[in-house]
Every structure is written in C-alpha cells, then in structure tokens.
Amino acid sequence: MAGWIGASRWLRRRRSGAPGEPHEIAYAYLVPVAALYGLFVLSPLYQGGWMSLFHWDGINPATWVGLENYRDVASNPQLRTAFTHSLVLVVFYAVLPIALALVLTAMLSRARQRGVSVFRAIFFLPQILPVVAIGVAWRWIYAPDGPLNGVLSTIGLGGLSRGWLGDFTLALPAVGFVGTWTTIGFCLVLFLAGVQNIPTDLYDAAQIDGAGRRQEFLAVTLPGLRNELVVAAVVTTIAALRGFDLIYVTTQGGPGDSTVVPSWEVYRRAFQFGDFGAAAAVGMTLATIIFVVVVVLTRALEPREA
C-alpha cells in the first residue's frame, strides 16, 4: 500500500540537477526500467484512455461513443454511489487514523520507552499482512456468532448484535473500520519517528515560554511533523481509494450495492458484465481522482517559504 513513500519532499520542491558529471551512458542504465514501465504501465494507461471512448464487449467490434462512458460515470446512480463510498472510506482510512495517531503521539512524550522497537514492529504489522488474510480475520470478528457480538451481549447490548457485514447501513462503516485498523499503526510509527527528529531546544524554548502540553503540541510537535503528515495523508488516501482486495473478501460490494467502490466497479463491469469501455472509463476516472488528490494534498501541506 505504501507505494508512495519517499516522493513527498521531491514532489514539493524540485531539486536542482542530479549530482555528477554529464553521462550519456545513463540512458543504458535506464533500459530495463523503461522497458517494463513503458510496456506494463504507460502503454496500458494510454490504451485505457483510448478504450474508455468506445462501447466494447470484448468480443464484437468496438463502437465509438466519445465521452458517453464518462457521462455515465457522472450520472449513473450506481457509479456515483461507488465514488461516494470512496469518500466515506477516506474518512475511515485517512482522517480517523491520522487524527487518532496524532492524539496518541501527543500522549506518548518524546522520552524513549524501553522496548519501543517491539511496539513499532507490532504497529507496522498490518502493512505487511496479505489484505485477503486481514479480510478473513475481520469476517470472523464481524460474524453473527463472532467476538464483536459476543462482547456486545456480555455488556448487555445484545440487542445491537447483528451480522455486521450483511447490514445495509453498517457494512460500509464496518469495512471502513478495517481500514482504520490497517493504517493507524503506520501513521503512529511515522509520527513517533518524526517526533524524535524535532530538535529538543524547540521543546525547551516552549517550556521556558511557559507553554502547556497542548500549546507545546500545537506550536512545536504539529509543525515539526509536517513531512510525516503529508506522507501519511497521501499513503492512507490512496489505500482508501483502492480497496479492492478488502471488498472482494469481505462483502463483494454487498449487501445490495451498499459497499461498492470504484475499483470493484472496474472489476465487475469488465470481468463479470463484459462492458470493457465503461470499466476503462471508471478506471481512468479513479486514476485521475487519485492523481489530483495527491497533488492537491502535497501542495496544500507544503511548508510556506520563509
């Protein structure tokens, strides 16, 4: 998921040219990357743009429809629902975990705890687990006879228990919460590492000025975590806007259409309904949205030039 890390600062400020002498030979070193990337990323992206302008079932000759597939994305209620669900998932994957991780960072002072590396390893764990396996774990938790309902009936709220993933209103938040669980540890690891890099004299100065913990957090910690915030926001938002694997193993878009997301629509339209032009249009729309969101996020959180 964290395919974006590392580029944040680069995107925000272009460095002047690469170090070293001019070398024509550099192009030779780029050949393997150019071949793979050109063939399996750039070329499909280009073809996707082209394909999205046609009506095509994958078998019969394609017919030109211009922007009709895109008009469909904008007006088709089912597709609009899918994109609205993405927005809800952004809250669960990005907004909630970042806010919670910031609160936790504020609670954990900068003093190094013993055994902190063990905690760090645990917090990061969801990043390396197969999403399909994570989905299975939460199927168990949300099952009608699963632990969540078990806890509810133990504390006397048994009336609230249900099959969470089969509930029309609560399936989406339930899936979203899995996202929160997946990304919060990543945010926390990032922020805790970032806090360690904030110069101690800033905190000393704040104390001399008589700042309380809250003021200290707002004046020193939060600005000091700017880079980490950009990375966390971008990585978690991209994860929220993708989300195919989790939907596939938990709800398959259901019940009804209550958990359909754009990536699920791409898959379903192409490989279940055979409407390849429409699927390509949904994919291009999703790609464009992610691209714009990432650029806006990086620009918005850019440090003001002094």
Next chain:
Amino acid sequence: MTVSRARTAELIVLVVVAAVILFPVIGVAGQALSPRTGASAFGDTLARVWTVGGFSSALLNSFVVASATTLITTGAAVLAGYAFGAMRFVGSTVLFYVLLVGLIVPLEGYLVPLYYQLRAMDLLDSYAGVVLPLSAQLIPFAVFWTRARFRAMPQEVIDAARVDGAGTWTVFRHVVLPIGRPAILALAVLMFLWSWNDFLLSLIVISSAELRTAPLQLGLFVGQRTTDIPALASGALIISLPVVLVYVLLQRQLIQGVVSGATRG
C-alpha cells in the same frame, strides 16, 4: 506526576494500541488452531485445509512469483537509481516525473487495458503474466528508494574512483553496490512482501488452478466456504506465515528504511 508514573501511563497506552492491532491477528490464528468439536484434535482444521484447499502448490507459486518479481524489480531499480542518483543527463527530471505517475496511479486505474495487453502478448495464465506487470507496478517506488540512497552516498568516494580512471560500470560494481548493500537488501525484502501479497493482478491473470498464488487461493476459498470461519482462518494463517516469518526476522531494517525514506529523499 512523577517521571516513572508518566512512563507507566505511556506504557499502558502503547500496550492498549498493540493489543487492538494484535487482536484480529492472534484471534484468527486461534480460530485456525483450536479444535472445534470434541472429536477433532488441535490443528485438525489446519491439516485438513492444507490438503483440501490446495495451499501447498499455491505457496510454491507465490514463492516463484514473489522471488522473480523481487529480483527483476530490485535489479532494474538499482541500475536506474544509479543513473538518477549519480549521473547528470538530459531529460532526467522529465523521466523522473513520468515515473512519479506510476507511483500514484494504482493498478485499478489501468486494469482493463492491461488485461488486453497481456492477452495480446500471450501472457495470460502464466507466471510471467503476473511477474512482469507486478514488477512494473513496483518499479517507481523501488527507483525512488535507490535514487535517494545512492544520492546520499558520499560523492567524494565516487569522484575518487573516477579520477583513478574507473568507468561508470566499474564505479557501480565496486563502489556503489558495496556501499548501497544494506539499502538494497531492505528494498528487496519489501518488494518480496508486497509482491507476495498481490491479489488483484493474480485474480485477472491466472485462470488455471495449478498456477494460483497464495492470496488468490485464499480469495477463492472464501467464496466457497463463506461461513466456515475455522477453515478460512486456517487458510489465512497458511498464506500469512511466510511473510510474518520474513517480517519477524528483518522488521528492524525494513521499518527503519521505510520511515527514513518517507521523510528524507
């Protein structure tokens, strides 16, 4: 509040967060291992799923796919990272921007045309049909990684070798590779974990049962055994164990690399 009481409070916060994150993981492992009825023994379900679910060949397939993807991605990215990080050439900024697109746009965006591309190249339902696009998808991240690390290398060392008359390949082999080794190994581990976890690409590319990767096998297994939680949990445990093992052994270097790559670079 005394210092030690503050520390205890912090420890409690850490433990609570860790417990929340570990609960689904340990719980699902428990579901996989615990005997269900009086008749069945410890680990019974796991053994049954192993034989019935076809996970042994799926693990092998995943191992082949992930290893090949790791080799290709890391190799290509080390070469390109050297060019971007240590050389100056016309178009380097533009080319880097082009790679940036692949870092942001996910597979879902070009899934359909990719499928047709693979079909035209006769790569559907083959290892190569998963490995090559997967490598291409991971390459932008890998190049960012190697470029940043190579750029951070002391330029004097490279210059010194050049003064001695070494060409770019000699510098690469005898200076850049040895110094960059830890970063390259950490990258390889990350690439292995991510390619092991691929699901969507395998789902559209692989159709024969013998070629299914581990996550794909589990994904389809979920479709067959929707409510048989112990069986599903066993499958989840089986496909996760390899990545968890790699992670437990190498997590320190891995997290360090990801976190420092996130803020510098």
